[in-house]
Amino acid sequence: MRLITTLLSFAFLVGCNSSSANDQQGKIKAPFDEWYFTFSTPKALPAQVTLVKLIDVNGYGKVFRTIDQPQGQSVGTWSQHAGKGTSPFNKASSPPQVIQFCWDSIIDKKVYETTLVFSSGTKNKMLTTEPSNYSPEDTYYFQYMVIGLAPEGKVRVWLKNNGRPNIEQTGTEITTVSGKELDMCKGVTKSDFSYGYDDDTIDFIKNKKYPYGTW
Numbered sequence: 186m187r188l189i190t191t192l193l194s195f196a197f198l199v200g201c202n203s204s205s206a207n208d209q210q211g212k213i214k215a216p217f218d219e220w221y222f223t224f225s226t227p228k229a230l231p232a233q234v235t236l237v238k239l240i241d242v243n244g245y246g247k248v249f250r251t252i253d254q255p256q257g258q259s260v261g262t263w264s265q266h267a268g269k270g271t272s273p274f275n276k277a278s279s280p281p282q283v284i285q286f287c288w289d290s291i292i293d294k295k296v297y298e299t300t301l302v303f304s305s306g307t308k309n310k311m312l313t314t315e316p317s318n319y320s321p322e323d324t325y326y327f328q329y330m331v332i333g334l335a336p337e338g339k340v341r342v343w344l345k346n347n348g349r350p351n352i353e354q355t356g357t358e359i360t361t362v363s364g365k366e367l368d369m370c371k372g373v374t375k376s377d378f379s380y381g382y383d384d385d386t387i388d389f390i391k392n393k394k395y396p397y398g399t400w
Contacts, residue, residue, distance in 0.1 A: 211243075212243050212279075213242050213243055213279060213280075213308075213312075215278065215279055215280060215311065215312060215328075216312065216313075216314050216324075216326055217326040217328045218278065219276045219277065219278055219328070220276065220277060220278075220280065220311060220326075220328035220329070220330065221270065221271050221272045221275055221276045221328060221329055221330065222272070222275045222276075222277075222281075222284070222330040222331075222332060223253060223255075223256075223268050223269050223270075223272050223275060223329070223330070223331055223332070224252075224253075224254070224255035224256075224268075224275075224288075224331075224332050224333075224334055225255055225256065225257040225259070225263075225267045225268045225269075225331055225332070225333050225334070226255040226256070226257040226259075226333070226334050226335070227257055227259045227260065227263075227335055227336075227397065227398060227400065228257060228258045228259060228260050228389065229385045229386045229388075229389035229390070230291070230292045230335070230336060230386065230389070230390075230397060231255065231291045231292070231386070232255050232288050232289060232290050232291060232292075232334045233254060233255070233288065233289045233291070233375065233376055234252045234254060234255060234286055234287070234288045234334075235252070235287045235288065235289060235370075235373050235374060235375050236248075236249070236250060236252075236286060236287040236369070236370065236373050237249035237252055237275070237284065237285070237286040237287075238284070238285045238286070238369070239277060239281055239283070239284045239285075240281070240282045240283040240284075241277055241278070241279035241280060241281055241282060242279050242280050242281070242282050242308050243279050244282075245279070247277055249274065249275060251274050252274055252275060253272040253273060253274045253275045255288075255334055256269070257333075259333075259398075260398065261397075261398040261399070262398055262399050262400070263333055263335075263341065263400065265350035265351055266350065266351060267331055267333060267343070267351060268329070268331025268332075268333075268343065268345065268351070269329075269331075270329045270345065271329075280303075280307065280308045280311040280312065281301075281303055281307070281330075282302075282303060282308075283300065283301065283302050283303070284300075284301045284303075284332075285298070285299070285300045285301070285369060286298075286299055286332075287369065287370035287373045287374070288334055289374050289375065289376040289378075290334070290336065290338065291376065291378070291382070291386070292336050292382070292386065292390075292397075293336055293337065293338065294378035295338065295363050295364075295378075296363060296367060296370055296373070296374045296376075297338045297361050297362070297363050297370070298361065298362050298363070298366075298367050298368065298369055298370035299338075299340050299359065299360065299361040300358075300359070300360045300361075301332070301340075301342060301357050301358070301359055302357065302358040302360075303354065303356070303357050304354070304356030304357060304358075305356075306354070306356045307344070307354050307356065307357065310327050310344060310352070311326075311327045311328065311344070313327060314326055314327075315347060317347065318347045318348040318349070319347075319348060325347045327344050327345070327346075327347075329344065329345035330342065330343070330344055330345075331343045331344075331345065331351060333400070335396065335398075335400030336395060336396035336397060336398075336400065337396050337400070338361045338363060339361075339396075339400045340359050340361055341353060341359075341400070342354040342357050342359070
């Protein structure tokens with residue numbers, strides 16, 4: 186985990202200081218200008234994402250401190266269409282190689298640090314196109330990633346799929362830690378867990394057993 190954090194920090198510095206001439210040498214060019222990642226949570230089981238670092242397939246790093254926060258309506262298990270499309274903040278130009286992020290699970294009253302290491306399958310899918318099912322004369326790009334955050338620190342990743350059920354990125358290596366194992370996320374939290382749950386969460390979990398579904 187510490188190695189990944191170091192690599193992310195290094196890649197961010199390199200990405201900020203590379204020349205435009207070097208940017209073009211051997212660069213993987215996506216068929217879209219930008220792709221988007223959004224976070225989703227089960228209904229009434231909120232989380233807050235506080236920091237995201239990303240390395241793309243070209244080795245460039247990006248840090249996100251202003252983040253489009255999780256939303257979701259899944260109950261009992263993840264909806265096959267969880268997540269949304271574009272985001273004003275969570276976006277990059279090339280497919281991801283690694284994403285590491287900090288998130289506060291309100292229901293667990295814990296800070297989690299999650300690292301996603303993507304397989305070549307994710308990159309290859311994001312580089313493909315097909316006719317849009319919404320408007321066949323248009324092109325559909327696999328440019329919308331959804332990251333699900335659930336109780337017990339469980340994380341899953343999908344690509345939106347042209348109106349069909351989301352494609353889970355099962356080849357992704359997902360590592361989540363908390364407590365003394367936190368590295369990048371130590372001291373990052375913005376949540377005060379002492380306040381307990383809001384009324385919506387209290388009403389939703391009443392007479393239900395933790396973790397309130399299969400995630």
